[in-house]
Amino acid sequence: MATLRDEVMINGMRLRNRIAMPALTTNYGSPEGMVTDEIVQFYKERSKDVGLVIVEASAVRADGRIVRGSLGLWEDGQVDGMARLADSIKELGAAAVVQLNHAGARGFPSGGEMQGASPSGFAFRHDVAPLTMSLIQIERMVADFAYAAGLAAEAGFDGVEIHGAHLYLISQFLSPLTNQRNDRYGGAARARATFALEVVRAARERLGRSYPILFRFNAVEKVEGGQTLEDALTVSRLLADEGVDALDVSLVASSSWNQVGGQRFLATSSILPKEQPAGANVALAAAVKEATGLPVIAVGKLGEGDVAGKSVRDLPIDIVAIGRQMITDPDAAGKIFSGKSSAIVRCEECMTCYATIVRGKPMACKVNRNLPGTPHSA
Numbered sequence: 001m002a003t004l005r006d007e008v009m010i011n012g013m014r015l016r017n018r019i020a021m022p023a024l025t026t027n028y029g030s031p032e033g034m035v036t037d038e039i040v041q042f043y044k045e046r047s048k049d050v051g052l053v054i055v056e057a058s059a060v061r062a063d064g065r066i067v068r069g070s071l072g073l074w075e076d077g078q079v080d081g082m083a084r085l086a087d088s089i090k091e092l093g094a095a096a097v098v099q100l101n102h103a104g105a106r107g108f109p110s111g112g113e114m115q116g117a118s119p120s121g122f123a124f125r126h127d128v129a130p131l132t133m134s135l136i137q138i139e140r141m142v143a144d145f146a147y148a149a150g151l152a153a154e155a156g157f158d159g160v161e162i163h164g165a166h167l168y169l170i171s172q173f174l175s176p177l178t179n180q181r182n183d184r185y186g187g188a189a190r191a192r193a194t195f196a197l198e199v200v201r202a203a204r205e206r207l208g209r210s211y212p213i214l215f216r217f218n219a220v221e222k223v224e225g226g227q228t229l230e231d232a233l234t235v236s237r238l239l240a241d242e243g244v245d246a247l248d249v250s251l252v253a254s255s256s257w258n259q260v261g262g263q264r265f266l267a268t269s270s271i272l273p274k275e276q277p278a279g280a281n282v283a284l285a286a287a288v289k290e291a292t293g294l295p296v297i298a299v300g301k302l303g304e305g306d307v308a309g310k311s312v313r314d315l316p317i318d319i320v321a322i323g324r325q326m327i328t329d330p331d332a333a334g335k336i337f338s339g340k341s342s343a344i345v346r347c348e349e350c351m352t353c354y355a356t357i358v359r360g361k362p363m364a365c366k367v368n369r370n371l372p373g374t375p376h377s378a
């Protein structure tokens with residue numbers, strides 16, 4: 001029976017305990033995708049108690065950023081800043097992993113050659129025209145992921161997490177809603193996983209067998225035509241066979257359609273709606289664990305009550321990730337470990353954090369007024 005305090009190993013990477021901070025886009029990076037003092041400060045404050053910090057989605061190409069201030073790992077000049085960030089996390093005893101992403105057609109309009117990259121031309125934004133990728137473009141994108149993985153290792157990160165969730169580019173390939181290709185990249189779940197598997201393979205070739213590679217994906221997509229748990233389990237087995245070292249199990253928790261200029265655009269969220277209980281996703285991660293035997297990370301309001309403790313104690317969950325509650329209270333994990341959960345400054349689930357970055361502003365929080373994104377009155 002595991003406890004949150006127990007160590008856990010992921011392909012040689014030692015986590016001192018079983019609480020992780022998941023990837024959280026802050027929009028605190030520079031417009032060139034560089035690490036800033038603000039971003040280092042944000043992560044430092046949150047690295048002292050957790051076992052693992054997964055640094056926010058970092059773009060493998062300039063045209064793959066979620067927001068203008070997303071971090072980048074597309075050129076050598078970004079390594080020094082990333083090394084400073086990795087060091088500041090590791091100095092505090094947490095393992096440091098960076099998430100690698102291309103936002104595809106969900107990215108902000110950056111004007112790059114692969115802006116709007118997508119498997120089948122599904123539009124997510126009125127200001128980004130989707131680009132149906134050619135086979136050559138897919139091949140180049142796989143190489144871009146591998147190059148970024150190499151830069152992450154050079155910067156001293158303990159591991160990388162490939163972002164295959166939340167309907168960004170890799171996830172768009174995995175989802176039947178957004179992938180209608182007729183070539184070897186489309187079709188049944190197994191074929192839709194081809195792009196993801198090629199990315200993992202290329203990263204593995206670059207990084208070697210002993211470097212930890214995590215993969216985040218949607219266990220379900222709560223949108224009509226989205227990926228089912230059954231398909232996700234097929235994908236998880238393929239990822240395990242490909243040599244991924246841990247699976248970070250997320251989801252598309254809700255979706256809605258926005259009408260702009262006579263066209264409909266899909267808006268999805270990875271966040272459990274307010275009315276859903278803490279830990280509603282944990283069973284999904286347990287199903288992935290059962291299907292693959294790999295270490296799994298569960299997420300979804302796990303900073304509340306004793307859900308985190310119960311997940312590792314009563315269920316086959318290896319690691320619990322606490323997101324928004326770590327934004328609101330950087331000491332949340334520390335308070336859980338010292339039996340002072342009731343002293344955690346509560347996240348109100350108001351989604352100011354998400355709303356600010358979507359509007360292109362640095363992340364702010366209604367409760368925690370000490371974030372760089374907080375507007376200060378003069």
Ligand SMILES: Cc1cc2nc3c(=O)[nH]c(=O)nc-3n(C[C@H](O)[C@H](O)[C@H](O)COP(=O)(O)O)c2cc1C
Nearest residue numbers: 022023024025056057299300301322323324353354
């Ligand atoms: C402001 C914000 C930014 C996020 N950015 C990312 C990201 O860059 N990559 C990612 O995989 N998930 C991202 N997520 C999702 C979180 O990692 C996490 O799955 C989600 O917040 C649910 O966990 P929680 O209920 O503990 O907050 C983000 C969530 C929020 C609120």
